[in-house]
Amino acid sequence: MAVKKFVVGVFTEEEPLFEAVKKVRKAGYKLHEVYTPMPIHGLDQAMGLRDTSIHTAGFLYAIFGTTSMLSFMTWCLTTDWPWNIGGKPHFALPAWIPITFEFTVLCACVGMVLTFCYLCQLAPFVKKHHFNLRSTDDQFTMVIECTSKTNEAELSSFLGGVGATGINVQVAETGWWLGRYDKEQKLFEGQSETVSA
């Protein structure tokens, strides 16, 4: 994965974030991501992110669960090993509905969790670069990717103008890698510079 250069703006308040996102997008800068300590309603629309497709995936997993469990039970109890249970017909559909339902839910939720982890690249030993550690605590971090046309100094003062309190430029790996933070972090040491707005 490519190592890229980013301009990072740190916000201490939630309110200026919306205005800032709007202005950054209008100015034509390449918004990489906004990291917030809590979900902020409406920020995804403001950033112009498309709707997640995780619910479609969940629907497909659920359909898989329903059909596989129903056909498995049908095969077991009508073809492979028919049993007379309390005089009920071999194809005892009402009795299978609870199991089918549970398996549907199981497939949907486990599948969705795994898909979510895949989409967010979350797994044991998978590492990603953190632009600002306090974005899991009390700060809001806006990350803008530098392209060949971006003037960093200009962008930094622009971010200061829209309300960012701390601005710095970081060089970081955009993808994920396997490893340990304490060692891998050294890769980027000395490549971070602070720019005053």
Added chain:
Amino acid sequence: MAIKEFFDIPARYKKWSMALMGVGVLSVIVGFILYGTGEEHGKRFWATMLQNSTYFLLIANAAMFFVCATTLAMGGFQMAFRRVSEAISVAVIPLGIIALVVLIALCVVDPEMYEWLHPGNDKLLLGKKGFLNSGFYIIWTILTIGLWIVLGAKMRKLSHELDNNPLPDVEAGRKYIFKNSVWASIFIVWFGLTAMSVTPWLWLMSLDAHWFSTMYSWYTFASTFVAGLALITIFVVYMKNQGYLEYTSEEHIHDLGKFMFAFSIFWTYLWFAQYMLIWYANIPEETIYFKSRVTTNHSKGAYTGLYWFMFCINFIAPILILMRRGSKRNYTTVTFMAIVIIFGHWLDFNQMVFASKFPEHVELNLFDFGVAAGFVGLIMYSTGRAMAKYPLLAKNHPLIKESIIHHT
């Protein structure tokens, strides 16, 4: 933003509600002449009246249950259109009076709808006499409907109180919310004792006096609550289309759509729980209920088609159509599904009453639809009048801001 506070009833709305009520009255008269007397003691006529009056009463009352449940849960999202649900619950007054007349007539005129009125030597019915007797039936029915009306009016009064005198400070707001919660919980307790338990046993389950199911009241509650939510949705969308409810947005419609989706599944859960337990145990005195409703290898039920059709439009249609986020935010889809749900649960009530009293063949014709149209017209009329009388936005309620900025 300037808002239109009062609903100005359009001439077309008035005309339609009047026309539908006219159709209803005409149907009742024609139905009474055709079926009300003579053979079978007018059972056909009274069954239709019972089905429609209880169904529409319960779905109008579900609006007040929705208001009280969200009040108790400190829900904020519904405040933007709360006055619409309150207005729908005003219809409980005329509908309750009609239902009261019908239900008491079922005991006093006695068109042989309720077998338990004449237990004779029937041991089972004699054993149930402490519960199933006309004295208890009439008193409980009067109490049920009377307290629904009184407690509903109290809730509406509390809400209108604030319109012209805003709350002075936070402390007064807390007190107001507390007072609201107390009255809402009184309503909910009474609702739990009636619509969620005893009343459907008396009104509907006792049509099969020998049979019983402890799930029955939950089942009717789920049926009428989802239809009641659909009714609220229809009115909210209508008011939006007329240019009212400026602060209600697709976010609120989305939440109502979620409610309809969720409670359709809740209804199915209860439907299935009742069905499967009886199917599993296979005890003759229990399976008798499904004899006229479901076709099996051994017997043919006359109502099979109606029963499974009702199941499809009450479960499969909502789950498939309302599942997507986009369809819950689309006014057209939501309105369409609301109408389907109301019709589907009307059919559900139809089979509850008719499959018990007329097990041989389906009795569904223009008479039933005419009476239903009359009740729809009545709900339209009284809701429209209630919405015109009071402001459409509870603008001084402490939670109103939460509702306006609501975001799903």
